[in-house]
Amino acid sequence: MSAFAYRDGRLHAEGVALETIAETCGTPVYVYSQTAIEDAYREFAGALDGLNAKICYGVKANANLAVIRTLARLGAGADVVSGGELARAVAAGIRPADIVFSGVGKTRDEMAQALTAGIGQLNVESEAELAALGEVAQGLGASAPTALRVNPDVAVDTTDKIATGRYEHKFGIPIEDAARVYRRGSRTPGIRMVGLAIHIGSQILDLSPYRSAFAALSESVRGLRRAGSAVERLDLGGGLGISYIGETAPGLGDFADIVRDTVGSLGCELVVEPGRRLVGNAGLLLSRVLYSKETPEKRFLIVDAAMNDLLRPTLYRAEHEVVPVTAPADGQEKRRVDVVGPVCETGDYLAQGVELPMLEEGDLVAIESAGAYGAVMASQYNGRGLVGEVIVRGDAHAVIRPFQDPAILQALDRLPRWLE
Numbered sequence: 001m002s003a004f005a006y007r008d009g010r011l012h013a014e015g016v017a018l019e020t021i022a023e024t025c026g027t028p029v030y031v032y033s034q035t036a037i038e039d040a041y042r043e044f045a046g047a048l049d050g051l052n053a054k055i056c057y058g059v060k061a062n063a064n065l066a067v068i069r070t071l072a073r074l075g076a077g078a079d080v081v082s083g084g085e086l087a088r089a090v091a092a093g094i095r096p097a098d099i100v101f102s103g104v105g106k107t108r109d110e111m112a113q114a115l116t117a118g119i120g121q122l123n124v125e126s127e128a129e130l131a132a133l134g135e136v137a138q139g140l141g142a143s144a145p146t147a148l149r150v151n152p153d154v155a156v157d158t159t160d161k162i163a164t165g166r167y168e169h170k171f172g173i174p175i176e177d178a179a180r181v182y183r184r185g186s187r188t189p190g191i192r193m194v195g196l197a198i199h200i201g202s203q204i205l206d207l208s209p210y211r212s213a214f215a216a217l218s219e220s221v222r223g224l225r226r227a228g229s230a231v232e233r234l235d236l237g238g239g240l241g242i243s244y245i246g247e248t249a250p251g252l253g254d255f256a257d258i259v260r261d262t263v264g265s266l267g268c269e270l271v272v273e274p275g276r277r278l279v280g281n282a283g284l285l286l287s288r289v290l291y292s293k294e295t296p297e298k299r300f301l302i303v304d305a306a307m308n309d310l311l312r313p314t315l316y317r318a319e320h321e322v323v324p325v326t327a328p329a330d331g332q333e334k335r336r337v338d339v340v341g342p343v344c345e346t347g348d349y350l351a352q353g354v355e356l357p358m359l360e361e362g363d364l365v366a367i368e369s370a371g372a373y374g375a376v377m378a379s380q381y382n383g384r385g386l387v388g389e390v391i392v393r394g395d396a397h398a399v400i401r402p403f404q405d406p407a408i409l410q411a412l413d414r415l416p417r418w419l420e
C-alpha cells in the first residue's frame with residue numbers, strides 16, 4: 001500500500017497526515033487514496049491491452065460517487081447489482097451503455113429502470129428471469145441486450161460465502177443447459193442475446209480455476225456458434241484477489257494470458273468486472289483508541305470502529321492488517337491484542353491476536369486494505385451512525401460522505417397511530 005506510508009513517523013494517505021483527517025473529520029472514517037485507485041485501474045487496463053476488453057468496475061465493492069467517478073473518468077464502465085447501484089453509476093458519470101446489470105434477483109421494476117436508462121447488458125441467471133425480462137422489455141417496446149450467466153461448476157479457493165461457481169451456489173445457469181437456454185432467449189420476444197457471462201467467486205488468489213472456467217466458456221461459445229447462434233460478447237466477471245496480510249496477489253499479466261489462451265481467439269468483445277482489485281488496497285479505516293483492558297486470557301484494544309463499520313473480519317473471518325498511525329520507535333515493545341469495537345457482541349472484532357505497540361486512549365490506528373466491501377457493508381447496528389468516508393488526492397482531502405448522525409435514521413421511524 002504505497003499510497004499509505006509513514007512520513008516523519010506519521011502515517012499519511014498520499015500527502016495528508018491521517019491525524020489531520022481524524023481531527024478534521026472525526027473517527028471512525030474510511031480514507032481512500034484517489035491515486036491508488038487510478039493506479040490500480042491503469043495497471044488492470046494495461047494488462048488487458050490488445051484483448052478488446054472493457055473494464056466494468058464492480059460497484060458493489062465501493063459505491064461512493066467519488067470513487068465511481070474517479071474510475072469513470074479513466075474510461076471504466078460499471079457492473080451493478082441493483083437499481084440503487086445503477087442510479088449511482090449513472091450519477092457518477094458512467095454511460096448506461098457501458099453498464100452491466102448482474103445478480104440473480106432483479107425485480108421487474110429494476111429491469112424497467114435499466115432498459116429505460118439504455119443499459120448495455122443485463123446478465124440473466126435463470127429461465128424464469130429470462131421470461132420476466134422478455135415481458136418487461138416488450139411492455140416498454142424495448143429489446144433487452146441480454147447475456148446468459150453460466151455456472152461452470154468450478155471450485156475456487158476462497159471463503160465459502162464468496163465462492164460462486166459451483167452447482168451448489170445460487171448463481172448462473174448450469175453450463176450444460178447454456179445452449180438450450182441461449183436458444184430459448186434468442187426466440188423470446190423482447191430479448192436480444194448478446195453473449196455469455198461468468199463469475200466464479202471473489203478474493204481469488206490462485207488463477208487456475210479461471211483457466212478451467214474460461215475454457216469451458218469457450219467450448220460453450222463454439223457449440224452455440226456451430227448451432228447457428230451469434231455470440232458477440234463474453235463477460236468474464238471479477239474476483240481477482242488482493243494482498244491483505246502478505247498474501248501474493250495474482251499477476252494481472254498472468255490473468256490476461258489465461259484470457260488470451262482460452263477466449264482470445266473467439267473474436268468476442270470482452271467485459272471484466274473487477275471490484276476489490278481496483279479499490280481494496282486503496283482504502284483504510286481510521287479509528288481512535290478508546291480504552292485498553294486485560295482479562296486473565298487476553299488483552300483488548302477497544303477502538304471506536306466496530307463490526308457495523310467493517311463487517312468483513314467477523315463475517316468472513318477476514319484478516320486486515322492493523323497499524324498504529326504513529327510509527328513505533330525502533331525496538332518498542334509490542335503486545336498481542338484483539339482489536340475490538342463498542343458493539344455488544346463477542347463477534348465485534350476488527351482483528352484478533354495482532355501485534356501492536358502499547359497504545360493509549362486517543363491514539364489512532366489504521367485498519368488497512370478496507371477500500372473494498374468496507375463502507376458499502378456498513379450498518380447502523382447498535383444505533384450507531386453510518387461511518388463516514390474521505391478521499392485524498394495529493395495534499396488535498398475531501399469528505400465524500402459525512403458521518404451520518406444517528407438522528408437521521410431515527411427521524412425515519414414512524415409510530416403507528418395506536419402507539420402515539
Ligand code: LLP
Pocket residue numbers: 058060061079102103162199201202203237238239240273274275276277312316372373
Ligand atoms: N461481478 C459479479 C457478478 C460479482 O458478484 C462480484 C462480486 C464482482 C463482479 C466483483 O468481484 P471482486 O472483483 O470484487 O472480487 N463482500 C465480500 C465480497 C463479495 C463479492 C460479491 N461479488 C467480501 O468482503 O469479501
